[in-house]
Amino acid sequence: MSELSKKGQGREEILSKLEQYRADDLAWRDGHCFAYVYDAGREAERIGREVMGMFSMENGLDPTTFPSFKRLENDLMGISAAHLRGEGAAGTFTSGGTESIILAVKTARDRARALRPEIAAPEMVLAETAHAAFHKAAAYLGVKAVMTKVDPVTFKADLAATRAAIGPNTILLVGSAPSYAHGVIDPIRGLGQIALEHDLLLHVDGCVGGWLLPFMRRNGEEVPDFDFTVPGVTSISMDFHKYAFTPKGASVVLYKDKALRAYQFFACSNWTGYTVVNAAVQSSKSGSALAAAWAVINHLGDEGYLKHAAEVRKATLRLAEGINAIDGLSVMAPPEMCMFAFKAEGVSVFHIIDEMKERGWLIQPQMRFGDIPENIHMSVHPANVEWVEPFLADLADAVEAARGLPSGQLAAMIQDQLASIDVSTLGPEQFSAFMAMAGAGEGLPVRMAPIQEVMNILPSALSEALLINFFNDLFTP
């Protein structure tokens, strides 16, 4: 159906077509996927869905016309500020981690414009494990991302490297609690100390950990302080749509106080229409994700999160132990929450992923980066808890099967040609030819290992250009 239907279609017809459309989507409710979805069960899902419908047509553009929006947001921000122990902290509801991070960087940039106008080319210092959203913010906002290497054993931000990266144009430091790639918590206290010494802002990316880590701490786990109690922390992002298990489109960015948050806001009365004042990126917006986040967190409640936190933590530790016991596999850093990465020796991680896919599991590849080898990421969530042992059994089997498969030929062939490629001179045809050579002609093959192996060896400028070209083609009606 790529043409608008001439006659309007009935509800049944519409719903049945949409069911057909999603026939090939990931079957995430079976507890077999370790990325993309954070699933706390059918009742939480049902409540989230119902509430999304209740608030889909209203408009958050103007919370004085729809005061329920203000109420919902203030409730969520109050809960979040208390959760992150920020007395006087003030936040904004956003559509996701990326928007929260973009806004935190914008706030830092606009504050610097006001208070340090001598800085023409602002910079932020972040570890190589900080989420790609910071690079997106850098690209969107004209703030340079100055990257530091992490400690090669712990995969945590290196404080000496952070200090060394600070220059006269630095406006912001970044830490993760935890980082997505390796699931470890940066030394936030040390970063806070450096931020204070240099009079800089410090953003803590708690997109994955902000909500669940405090529950883990209350369960008796050792969780280092990463919140507003740490001197120097000035803002924190925290997603509801990850480890608070709410429908997608739900995050928060919090600042230590309202005065700092004000740099994030935008107002415009410089046109012929209605005056605009926006807290975040969107202007007109539904209340679906906001109300659903409110509903799901109140449905699960304090006790529900304590229970989920205990269960996913236990499952994570057992998974890490079981993976370390499989010949050739090793977890790269002990998980501090419920995500981690593992690498493989003598066998391709990309074949392991394909073999696991054949056995019904979804695990995520992470490409080689500098000295850090390619590896497999796992985000453990409540739906996975009862599948730990079957997963480990299948993984052992998949590793054996993957050992027998040839790997790396295409990548090696391409590697030889890489030196002569100048990305800036390549056009869409060359990119498409390249993708076809790597095995992705019309769409993607079922077995992704050959393509992943090629992507794994490409310099980032080339792989980014290829991906953009691929997406540009993918979205063709």
Ligand SMILES: Cc1ncc(COP(=O)(O)O)c(C=O)c1O
């Ligand atoms: C640590 C971290 N920060 C930021 C993000 C970006 O969040 P989103 O995908 O909701 O935009 C993610 C996503 O996985 C993340 O893991």
